[in-house]
Amino acid sequence: MSTEDIQADTVLDARGLSCPMPMLKMKKMLKSMQKDQILEVLSTDPGSKNDIPGYCEKQNYKFLGYYDDPEDFTRYYVQT
Amino acid sequence: MQKQPGFLRQELGRGYNLIFQETWPAWISGIFLAILALILFLWWHTWGVAGGFSNWGQWIYYLLGIDESAPQKGPLLQGMSVSNIGLLVGAFVSALISKQFALQRAPRLEYLKGIVGGALMGIGAALAAGCNVGGFYSALGMLDLGGVMMMLGLFAGAYLGLQYLLWEMENLEQGGAGGESSPKKGGFDWKRAGPYIGGLFFLLILLAFQTYSWLGYTKMGGVLFIGFLIGMVMHRGRFCFANAFREPFMTGDSSMMRGVIISLIIYGFGAAAMKWSFVQPPGAGVYHPFWLGSLGGGLIFGFGMLLAGGCASGSIWRAGEGHLKLWLAVLGFFLLNYPTSRFLDQSGIKEYLGKGIFIPAILTWQGGLVLFILFLLGLFILLRWNEYTEKFVAF
Numbered sequence: 001m002s003t004e005d006i007q008a009d010t011v012l013d014a015r016g017l018s019c020p021m022p023m024l025k026m027k028k029m030l031k032s033m034q035k036d037q038i039l040e041v042l043s044t045d046p047g048s049k050n051d052i053p054g055y056c057e058k059q060n061y062k063f064l065g066y067y068d069d070p071e072d073f074t075r076y077y078v079q080t
Numbered sequence: 081m082q083k084q085p086g087f088l089r090q091e092l093g094r095g096y097n098l099i100f101q102e103t104w105p106a107w108i109s110g111i112f113l114a115i116l117a118l119i120l121f122l123w124w125h126t127w128g129v130a131g132g133f134s135n136w137g138q139w140i141y142y143l144l145g146i147d148e149s150a151p152q153k154g155p156l157l158q159g160m161s162v163s164n165i166g167l168l169v170g171a172f173v174s175a176l177i178s179k180q181f182a183l184q185r186a187p188r189l190e191y192l193k194g195i196v197g198g199a200l201m202g203i204g205a206a207l208a209a210g211c212n213v214g215g216f217y218s219a220l221g222m223l224d225l226g227g228v229m230m231m232l233g234l235f236a237g238a239y240l241g242l243q244y245l246l247w248e249m250e251n252l253e254q255g256g257a258g259g260e261s262s263p264k265k266g267g268f269d270w271k272r273a274g275p276y277i278g279g280l281f282f283l284l285i286l287l288a289f290q291t292y293s294w295l296g297y298t299k300m301g302g303v304l305f306i307g308f309l310i311g312m313v314m315h316r317g318r319f320c321f322a323n324a325f326r327e328p329f330m331t332g333d334s335s336m337m338r339g340v341i342i343s344l345i346i347y348g349f350g351a352a353a354m355k356w357s358f359v360q361p362p363g364a365g366v367y368h369p370f371w372l373g374s375l376g377g378g379l380i381f382g383f384g385m386l387l388a389g390g391c392a393s394g395s396i397w398r399a400g401e402g403h404l405k406l407w408l409a410v411l412g413f414f415l416l417n418y419p420t421s422r423f424l425d426q427s428g429i430k431e432y433l434g435k436g437i438f439i440p441a442i443l444t445w446q447g448g449l450v451l452f453i454l455f456l457l458g459l460f461i462l463l464r465w466n467e468y469t470e471k472f473v474a475f
Contacts (some may be wrong), residue, residue, distance in 0.1 A: 017190065019323065046175075046318075071181065
C-alpha cells in the first residue's frame, strides 16, 4: 500500500505553524489515541520531515511515511 | 576499463543530496559551527548576534527622531550587524538551494507570539549582555562564567515557556491554522527556481566581499562571508538553541543540545589555544554579567524564544527560510533590545547585574579547562539519562 492510500483515523492540521507547535500538538494527540490507530499530520514546517520520524522512532510509534501534497504542504502518517 | 558515463553529473548529484537534501545531524552542524566561530574569532572578534540587533534598533530610534545621537557605525560596518546580514543571506541561499524556501504565513496568534517572544528575547539579551550566541555560546566558549549562568536561565525559561505553550494549547484554540498558511496557487514557483536564485545570491555575497575589500574594509567583508557560511550551516542542520533547551522537557530528546555541547568543547578548546598563546587577548569576550544579569536575562530570553519558536540566530535563519512569524521575532528583538540596554545603563541598574568572570583567572588555565570539560560531559550524561528516564519531561 502506498502512503497516498492510507486511511487515517484522525487528522491534525498543523499547517502554518512552526516549530515547536506541530510536534507539541502531535505528541498530545498521539497520547489520546488508541493502539494501532493512524494519525495524519498536515504540516508546512520543513523541520517536520526530520522531527516527526525521529520522534516516532524514539517513542516506538510506527512512522508509515509522508508525501508532499500538490498544495504545498506535507502529509505524515503515524500509527500508535 | 569501461568509462562511466555521466560520472561528474552523478558525483554532483550525490554531493547535492548529501549537503542540500538531507538535514545534517546536529553534531555535524555543531562541529562546523565551532570551526566557523573560531575562524571568526581569529579573523575579527567573538561571534554574537544581539549586538547587531542593537545597532539596528539604535538606527531606527535615531531615524525616528527619538534618539538624538546617531550610532557610531552604520549597519554595513558594524561587525555583528554584518555577520547577522551574512547569516540571513546564508540561510536564504541554503533554503533556496535545498528547495525549502517558501513564504510561510501563520495564524494571527502566532504572529503575536513572534513579536512578543522577540521583544522578550531583546530584553533578556540586554540583561545578559548577549543572546543565546553572545551571552551563552560564545561566553561559555570564551570561558566566561556568565555563560554558565545564562545556560541555567535558558533552561528555566524554556521550561516555563513550554508550560505556557501547553496552557495555550488547552485554552486558546487557534482557528483556521491551515487556511492561512499555504502559498497562493499560481504564485512564483520558488522550489523550481530556488537553486538558481540561490546560486546567484552566492555570487552576490562573493561580490560583496570583494567590494568591501576594494573599499578598504576587507575585515568586514570576511565577517559577512563567515556569517554567510554560519547561516548555511545552521540552516542545513536546522541548528536551533530553542530546540536544544526545549526538547529535554518536551520530548526528552537531547540530540540538539548534545550537538551544542560538542560544538562548545571544540570552540572552548580552540579559543583557549588562541588566548593562551596570546594570539587573542585572554580577556576577549569576557564581559557577561555574572550572575544576576546572565541568569535573569537567560530566564526571560528562554521564555521568549519558546514563544517565538527560535532563538536569536534561529530566528534569523528561519526568517531566511521565509517564516513571516520569525521576521516579527527579529523586529521585536531589535526594537526592545537597544532601549532596554540604554535604560539599564542610564539608570545605574547595570552596576548591580554583575561582571564578567574569566574562569582561568580563578582556576588557572589547566584547572579551568578541566572543569569546563567535566561540566559539559556531566551535562551530556545528565541529558542522556533524561532521554531514557524522561524525568524532566513536562507532559
